[in-house]
Amino acid sequence: MTATQKILARHAGLGNVRPGELITAYADLALGNDITAPVAIDEFYAAGFERVRDREKIAIVLDHFTPAKDIKAAQLCKKCRAFAAKQELTHFYEAGEAGIEHALLPEIGLVAPGELIIGADSHTCTYGAAGAFAAGFGSTDLAAAMAKGIVWLKTPSAIRVVFRGAPPRFVCGKDAALHIVAALGTDGALYKSLEFGGPGLRHLSMDDRFTIANMSVECGAKNGLFDVDDTTLAYLADRVKRPWQAETADGDAQYDATLDIDLSALRPLVALPFSPAKAVPAARAGDISIDQAVIGSCTNGRYGDMLAATEIFKGRKAAKGVRVIIIPATAAIYRKAMREGLLDIFLDAGCVISPPTCGPCLGGHMGVLAEGERCVATTNRNFVGRMGHPKSEVYLASPCVAAASAVAGRICDPAALMGG
Numbered sequence: 181m182t183a184t185q186k187i188l189a190r191h192a193g194l195g196n197v198r199p200g201e202l203i204t205a206y207a208d209l210a211l212g213n214d215i216t217a218p219v220a221i222d223e224f225y226a227a228g229f230e231r232v233r234d235r236e237k238i239a240i241v242l243d244h245f246t247p248a249k250d251i252k253a254a255q256l257c258k259k260c261r262a263f264a265a266k267q268e269l270t271h272f273y274e275a276g277e278a279g280i281e282h283a284l285l286p287e288i289g290l291v292a293p294g295e296l297i298i299g300a301d302s303h304t305c306t307y308g309a310a311g312a313f314a315a316g317f318g319s320t321d322l323a324a325a326m327a328k329g330i331v332w333l334k335t336p337s338a339i340r341v342v343f344r345g346a347p348p349r350f351v352c353g354k355d356a357a358l359h360i361v362a363a364l365g366t367d368g369a370l371y372k373s374l375e376f377g378g379p380g381l382r383h384l385s386m387d388d389r390f391t392i393a394n395m396s397v398e399c400g401a402k403n404g405l406f407d408v409d410d411t412t413l414a415y416l417a418d419r420v421k422r423p424w425q426a427e428t429a430d431g432d433a434q435y436d437a438t439l440d441i442d443l444s445a446l447r448p449l450v451a452l453p454f455s456p457a458k459a460v461p462a463a464r465a466g467d468i469s470i471d472q473a474v475i476g477s478c479t480n481g482r483y484g485d486m487l488a489a490t491e492i493f494k495g496r497k498a499a500k501g502v503r504v505i506i507i508p509a510t511a512a513i514y515r516k517a518m519r520e521g522l523l524d525i526f527l528d529a530g531c532v533i534s535p536p537t538c539g540p541c542l543g544g545h546m547g548v549l550a551e552g553e554r555c556v557a558t559t560n561r562n563f564v565g566r567m568g569h570p571k572s573e574v575y576l577a578s579p580c581v582a583a584a585s586a587v588a589g590r591i592c593d594p595a596a597l598m599g600g
Contacts, residue, residue, distance in 0.1 A: 181430055181433055184375065184405050184451050185373075186430075190427075194423055202333070203334075206296070207296050208301070209285075210329075212238075212301075213242065213301055217261045217300065239281075240260050242275075244273065246275075247538075279509055280509040280537070285292060289419035299315075300321070308396065309394075309406050311406060337434075337439070338436065339369055344442050345442045346383040346443055350580045353388025353391035354391050355449045356388070356392055357392045360374075364399040365399060368399050373404070381406070441529050443491065447463065456560065462584075468554065469503060471555065473557070476540075478509065489526075493584035499586065501590055506534065507546075512533070514536065520582055523593075540559075542566065543568045550569055553572045557570070
């Protein structure tokens with residue numbers, strides 16, 4: 181079996197599972213947010229349940245339209261708040277305790293290798309960076325998990341992704357993620373597991389890995405799963421105190437395909453509208469002016485992302501007419517960025533600093549685009565109307581490319597701005 185299949189087999193109480201096999205498995209954690217949890221809460225009560233199975237194994241994070249953007253958002257948050265209080269949920273996070281869910285949960289130790297985590301959000305696959313099986317499910321699945329602790333799913337087959345070499349300057353996990361989506365296409369890994377490993381893994385930080393795992397779903401994958409190594413162990417050391425069991429693929433595990441990636445050959449990329457698969461080198465994107473830059477989201481709102489952007493912004497100003505929105509993904513990241521002087525660099529460059537929120541990524545608030553506007557963003561999707569008006573455009577890029585583009589006023593390879 182592959183590592184994913186071994187995790188699923190263990191949580192289903194089975195000796196082995198096969199690709200395509202339907203199983204019922206126990207979840208270690210079930211996640212909802214301010215958009216998806218209210219639907220699950222309604223279904224939970226409609227099905228006749230009164231109490232959750234395990235208040236320790238449910239997390240609700242208010243992050244998408246928060247701070248509440250309007251009355252409807254406030255009502256959704258109120259419903260989540262009331263449910264969490266009634267059910268005495270241990271893991272309910274809002275306001276100063278909250279953050280973007282997929283950055284917050286690993287940060288506070290709710291994710292560990294070998295665990296099975298479901299979330300009513302498609303980018304739950306982010307947690308595969310820490311060696312967990314994590315995948316997005318519907319709100320009705322979340323309701324079932326809250327009530328019974330179980331999830332019903334089909335066992336995926338897998339694609340092995342092997343990293344080799346070391347990335348050059350200004351190349352990071354976002355560039356690797358965009359390269360993978362471009363190589364496989366938006367449905368090239370449909371309902372498959374992407375399992376990441378190889379000698380180049382040691383050159384990818386946990387921030388890089390979270391970004392790559394996060395975008396696994398952009399090529400249709402059910403989940404993305406990284407091999408557990410010393411980098412993983414160092415990240416988990418001060419966060420996870422409970423026992424956990426990592427899984428590794430058997431030597432004779434069957435993969436549908438293998439994708440080899442030479443990190444040293446990658447260059448800073450940008451995904452053109454309207455698909456994450458339309459990645460091209462930023463240096464060859466053409467003369468594309470921008471109106472806005474967003475650096476944040478569950479994909480690239482971590483401290484390493486903030487640090488990479490300040491390398492570009494230090495001593496420079498955003499181009500006149502370009503709005504730059506910086507969104508640290510959690511309060512801890514915000515505080516560290518403040519303590520280390522990163523926020524001063526952003527403010528000196530003319531950026532706006534937002535509290536942690538998913539806001540602009542899904543066209544919710546805090547950076548919605550008008551007709552005809554263009555934005556370079558470190559988010560994960562650039563579909564039609566994703567960030568606002570249907571006739572606006574979103575260009576996906578790394579923090580380095582987004583910052584360089586903000587300074588240049590147009591899509592820009594950071595090497596062209598910085599040299600090297």
